[in-house]
Amino acid sequence: MPENCVETSLLHREYANKDFFGRVKSTVTALHELDISVKYGELFGIIGPNGAGKTTTIKILSTLLLPTSGTARVLGMDVTRDLYRIRKNIGIVFGGERGLYNRVTGFQNLMYFSDLYGVPPSVSRKKVPELIEMVGLTGRENDKVEKYSRGMKQRLHIARALVHDPPLLFLDEPTIGLDPAGSRDIRQIINDLKKAGKSIILTTHYMFEADELCDRIAVISKGRLVALDMPSGLKKQVKDITLAEVHVYGDATPLIESLKSIENVSRVFSDMTGDRTIVRIQTPDGSDVLEQAKSAASRLNLKIIESSVKEPTLEDAYLRMVEE
């Protein structure tokens, strides 16, 4: 058996904008000569900003979209030719609420997809209740899907992708739009699937999620692979920066402006949470800059609630990579 369940070589995809007469007006490159390989049993993350090419990659690997050029092999098979065999051996979960039959029950959705995957009824009658239990929908399986919450729908999506017990799963932003509890449930399910030996390719916008779940992560920006490493390896790429963090009450705009003028500050960004503003300062010299930030806040009569110097996160690494 080959070592890798997914291999791409110079995988390239362009979308053509055509006029009424079918003439190409312009082309957009969604994926630029992507080279990645995913090992069997690995949980492989693909992260990148909106429009980076994550979903395009998943669509090509799952046979939903043809590449413009390059090659992609899934479970040793060519995505442009071996459609039937690839489809029998992969499961795909799309993020969001769409993609389920809302006017029928969760159970009926799963039984229908079992039929479409050619699962014998004797198997699906046992398997479907097991899946319902695994994703925590026991007791709600006979409700129409239109009555499900967003989190329940997402869990049903995962169960649907598993009705034929595929060895390889594609999860395209499976926690998008979910509340923290819903996201945590999905992450737990993903962890369980990995422990069960599934190979998983996950795309996500949430850096902590990628950090927590993935063995390796590919960072894609504007269709190009900009980094590929373990989460710890990606974070090492920003070891030269630390993060000074100051929480203040009220509008911190003047503070942010003054911090930008300090030497060695590479980036200042902020978040409003309730009545406080969290100001984060990227700099190689965190302790010194933090003291300067505290002084600046005092001068501006801003009350400091808390302050600290933090190690760089995957998000810091990601932001630097996609902005370079």
Place this chain on the structure above:
Amino acid sequence: MELNIRRALFEGYRALIGSLRFGSRGTIIWDSWDMWLLEIIILPLAQISFFEILATYANYSPAMVQYVVIGNAIQTMSFSSVFAVANITSSDKWQGTLPSILLTPASRASIIMGRALYQIIMSTLISTTGLLYAYFLFGVNFSSANYLFLAVSLLLTSISMISFGLLISTIGLYMRTAMIVANVFLFIGLLVCGVNFPISELPVWLRPLSYVIPLTYGLDAVRLSIAGAGFYAVGIYLLYLVIDGLAVFSMALLLTKTFERLARKSGRLEIY
């Protein structure tokens, strides 16, 4: 090899039966009894009444008014066999289920046949109700009717028209929706299939279109069955109906594959 064929047949059968069971519940917008009754009872009455009054107003002869009544009683099945069937792909696009369906290894023929089979019952029921109105409310003479031929004609017309609906449905794989085309063909059917006047009244250049749409042969077979025509007279139209239905169905399967490939190439599968 034999094992592969047996497995393919089993998988095709599972997809067909699953889609048949699921089709009416999961993919039809009007999935409640009141909507079904509205379609079966009110729709044929409204359409037959409109064209019967129009024919009377236009001073049609009594025989031609009966021609119009029977024509519209049968044509109403198009709402189920063409419109609802054409909606299958579009409905999957709206619900976002099309990619999930197309990512299964199931035979496309099994899925679309399974989804559409239920509409055979619906469209046959609609036209049967229309013929009951024709008898009880509009005075159509059934005294010479051969009911066996009539039943076979209705059923084969329904099956062939569903093939036609499937053909239109395939367009939804590539275009945003097939519903515009389905609407257009509902009215083209009214115009060219001999619903309200014989196709001999059509301009010569338009007549070839009449012979493409199965409804033309179905209407001839039904009218001859009601008039009490013999086996050979009705049978030839039933044969045309079967040949046309098979040709249209084969075309639908071919276009399904073609449009699916084109949509994979262009990335249009999810555009709705």
